[in-house]
Amino acid sequence: MELTKDEEKSLNGEHGEALQTAYRILSATGEATDAEKLVPIHWAHVSGVNYNTIGDAGEEFLAGLSKKAKFKVRTTVNPMGYDKDSVEKFGLDENFIQKQESIRASYKKMGVTPSFSCIPYEIYDMPQEGTHVAFAETNAAIYANSIGKLKTNKESAFSALASAITGKSPYSDLRKDDSPTMSIAMKVSDPNELTFGLLGYFAGKVADKSVAISGVKNLDKRCNKSLCASMGTSGTCGKFVLDDNSGASEKVDFDEKEMQKVYDELNTAESGDLITLGSPQLGLEEMNDLASMLKGRAFKKRCLIFCPRPIQEQARHLGYAGQLESAGCELMSDCCTCLTPLVTKKDADSVTTNSIKGAYYLKNSNGLDVNLKPLSEIVRDETS
Amino acid sequence: MTLKTIVRGKVSGKVVKSNQPINFLGSVDKKTGEVTDQKHDLFGKKIAGSILVFPNGVGSSVGAYTIYSLKSNNSAPAAMACQKADLTVASGCALANIPLFILSPDEYDSMKDGDEISLG
Structure with a gap:
């Protein structure tokens, strides 16, 4: 990768340790993706905020970095481990809270926009089409490219962090050429958001960088988010x-049989001890939808709903939050179903959710069994 | 022949080879370096000190922190060698200073689990 004189100096440490670290990361990712140069980016969304996932090594790294680094462009961040307002309900140990607060303080010191959300695209105005951004959260990167028409690679926690510090990213992969190399024909009839989640998980396994999906006209927000999140997983x-006419050379079908295969891989329980909704976190439209679906009904089990803080505030103002709480939902912000320390073996053996991404991490990281159902069936079966 | 060096270094060690991509965040214990995903072909194996040969990284972007944590916890592979580099593995190895190589298809195929090899 060709660096400018100034970038070269930064890589050699002439502009301080923080920029050197950032350019070391960008040099590696640039080399890995055969980039010829770095291009400016206008927004970074960084992952690696939850103490549950980054651990002591991550916490210490960020504490050290924050003494020397400042974010150069608008930088939003992924969810952390808990909702500050209800942390006492969950019996987290002091060490966890202390480390999580240290991580929060490190990001603050570097100048973060404290979004603590995996759906920055539903909280902030999206830049003009074609704008280069650097999104690490995989569902957000896929959403930004596919629906927002922005340009980002599926950044890693460190490559997005390096882009936040330098305002640059290697010009490669999807930034350069995002034409689909594979086309998947959707053959499942009457699909819901779970179907699109299963399709996304399948697509992620078979397609490389960019994929065309034929046989689907329009997707609502819930289906779009489900597809983005599972593809990223x-x-x-x-x-x-x-x-329908992408001209991609390779073609595969996604039929009932393929769908069943993915379902059987991820669905490991007949029912759940509790319900989690919001992986990715729910936006305002989904909160409104759910409130309407729940009119006159209440959950028979504990139901946790994850949404960004600004969305919760709007939902409260508009009355949806109150309606959801009346139906027995617990609303939580700043955190997410995925990789939460709030749902563990201590609380439940199994969880019901409509999220493929949630299912993957609840199973693999939290060790819980998962019962997968679309939202309509969750409401039908779990409320009265 | 190694096609490309992403993070430089000279290493010798025993190959731990997988034919499946790795989602470091969901599948590897960052303290012990043990593969915890029951569906993965490396399930139950420890990758610490090995030359980890696998197609590429997938999934969570936070996997880069898992790689960095493995190094801090002395549980990291001595080096990694992939068919293609992805941003999570490349950036994780860059920050953790774990040598990372991209292999030619022939070289990738010829490496067998348990082989003693040198790279770099």
């Missing part, structure tokens, strides 16, 4: 287009 693919 299983593979490296960072973009989809709904296109």
Whole structure:
């Protein structure tokens, strides 16, 4: 990768340790993706905020970095481990809270916009089409490329952090060429958001960088988010287009049989001890939808709902939050179903959710069994 | 022949080889370096000190922190060698200073689990 004189100096440490670290990361990712140069980016969304996932090594790294680094562009961050307002309900140990607060303080020191959300695209105005951003959260990167028409690679926690500090990212992969190399024909009839989640997980496994999906006209927000999140979980693919005539050379079908295979891989329980909704976190539209679906009904089990703080505030103002709470939902912000320390073996053996991404991490990281159902069936079966 | 060096270094060690991509965040214990994903072909194996040969990284972007944590906890592979580099593995190895190589298809195929090899 060709660096400018100034970038070269930064890599050699002439502009301080923080920039040197950042350019070391960008040099590696640039080399890995055969980039010829760095390009400016206008927004970074960084992952690696939850103490549950980054641990002591991550906490110490960020504490050290924050003494020397400042974010150069607008930088939003992924969810952390808990909702500050209800942390006492969950019996987390003091060490966890102390380390999580240290991580929060480190990001603050570097100048973060404290979003603590995996759906920055539903909280902030999206930049103009074609703008380069650097999104690490995989669902957000795929959403930004596919629906927001922005340009980002499926950044890693460190590559997005390096982009936040330098305002640059290697010009490669999807930034350069995002034409689909594979086309998946959707053959399942009457799909819901779970179907699109299963399709996304399948797509992530078979497609490389960018994929066309044929046989689908329009997707609502819930289906779009489900597709983005599951695609990000299983593979490296960072973009989809709904296109019946993409001209992609490779073609595969997603039929009932393929769908069942993915379902059987991820669904490990007949029912759940509790319900989690919001992986990715729910946006305002989904909160409104759910409140309507729950009119006159209440959950028979504990139901945790994860949403960004600004969305919760709007939902409260508009009355949805109150309606959801009346139906027995517990609303939580700043955190997410995925990789939460709030749902563990201590609390439940199994969880019901409509999220493929949630299912993957609840199973693999939290060790819980998962019962997968679309939202309509969750409401039908779990409320009265 | 190694096609490309992403993070430089000279290493010798025993190959631990997988034919499946790795989601470091969901599948590897960052303290012990043990693969915890029951569906993975490396399930139950420890990757610490090995030359970890696998197709590529997948999934969570936070996997880069898992790689960095493995190094801090002395449980990291001595080096990694992949078919193709992804941003999570490349950036994790860069920060943790774990040598990372991209292999040619022939070289990738010829490496067998348990082989003693030198790279770099």
